[in-house]
Amino acid sequence: MHDRITRVLRYVQYSWRTQNMTDNSKTLLYKKITDLTEISVSSLDKLFEIATQRHYKKGETILKQGQICKTITFVESGYLRTFIDKEGTEINTDFSFEGSFTTNLKSLRSASSSDTSIQAGETTTIYEFDKDRLLELYNLSAEIESFGRKLLEQLLIAQEEHTNLFKIYSPTERYQYLQTNKPEILQRISLSQLSSYLGIARETLSRIRKNKE
Amino acid sequence: MHDRITRVLRYVQYSWRTQNMTDNSKTLLYKKITDLTEISVSSLDKLFEIATQRHYKKGETILKQGQICKTITFVESGYLRTFIDKEGTEINTDFSFEGSFTTNLKSLRSASSSDTSIQAGETTTIYEFDKDRLLELYNLSAEIESFGRKLLEQLLIAQEEHTNLFKIYSPTERYQYLQTNKPEILQRISLSQLSSYLGIARETLSRIRKNKE
DNA sequence: CAAATTTTGTGACGATTATCACAGGTAAAA
């Protein structure tokens, strides 16, 4: 009798596990992590255990300026818009599409108040990683810390590339750069949202687009 | 007799060790690592073991555009200038002063040819960390990998801040930002070197400086 | 110390861009 219960319990646990794993392996998150780093199933499980799925509608706020950022966010679908409020005007500093990670690292690291806000740009599904739980995992598993390091490397390379855009190219050339290197951003981000991201006035960007198509 | 030799040998080893440790603990590198992360003496030793000290005179090249970057560099004294060649003109993308780390991460990670060059801006002493040996240490010691991750965090925060300069501020405001937030850079970098770093023409920067002092 | 080289300042001018104002379009909401 006792044996049977144990067997049944094991089966329930097993099917829950496989069910869960099957689901996870379908997520973009799963793909992105395994693309980035070699990682064991158990480490992956641990990461998924601390990932919270959330849904946002267009315009809803994930992080508000002044708050302390406590999570790292992975965008499963939709996109997030990061912006700074400069004297009443919103200046977009980043767009995070599905498959990418975002956070306010400065606020996250030093538990200081964030100078940026993050909002959903469309209907968006994210996975949220709590900072403290992630740090625990870093201490527990070298594999996971290695994942964290590689993620940062990737983000830093992208950021350097973006900075250089401003140093090397004129506004017109910056637009052309996006056309050839990141065309998807032009299709999904409205002209008025894009202009501050490129450091150009909305009207100027409108004229650039007119001339260069 | 044999005993005496052993004792002498031990003493020699001991004094060499303390000597060596004393030396290392005087370096900026030592200070910067221990400021950034909690690390054991043995891990620190391992890091110092793979660090090669090198000296450069002003204008000498550490990394040349087209080469594959294989090291991470720590600046012990002096400074390094990172730049891109754009149609014959050098555009400075970074200045690394004593106490900071630099590399071309994109080239380092993917073993691709570097799009930037790095030169000494003054007489400069660096410590060079070989990528492959560093990766070995990452696998050996979670503490060292943690150090690597924290270093990247620091670099990414600085890079984000620098990008936002271009999105939020006008050329004049960018100069003022340096005046209040990084005055040392104005004292050590010549106007003509600084202008491309701020994305401004040399003449314009000269006029800005004239008006704003 | 003097010559050579590099760096900086300045004027003139043209090109680019920002700003303001408003009209027309487009998309979402009622």
Added chain:
DNA sequence: TTTTACCTGTGATAATCGTCACAAAATTTG
């Protein structure tokens, strides 16, 4: 569908910035 809100295009104008040319100053080198 109609209303409402937001996004885009466009003209006029002023401010800013880049470019060219050259002189002055500062720094380096012989």
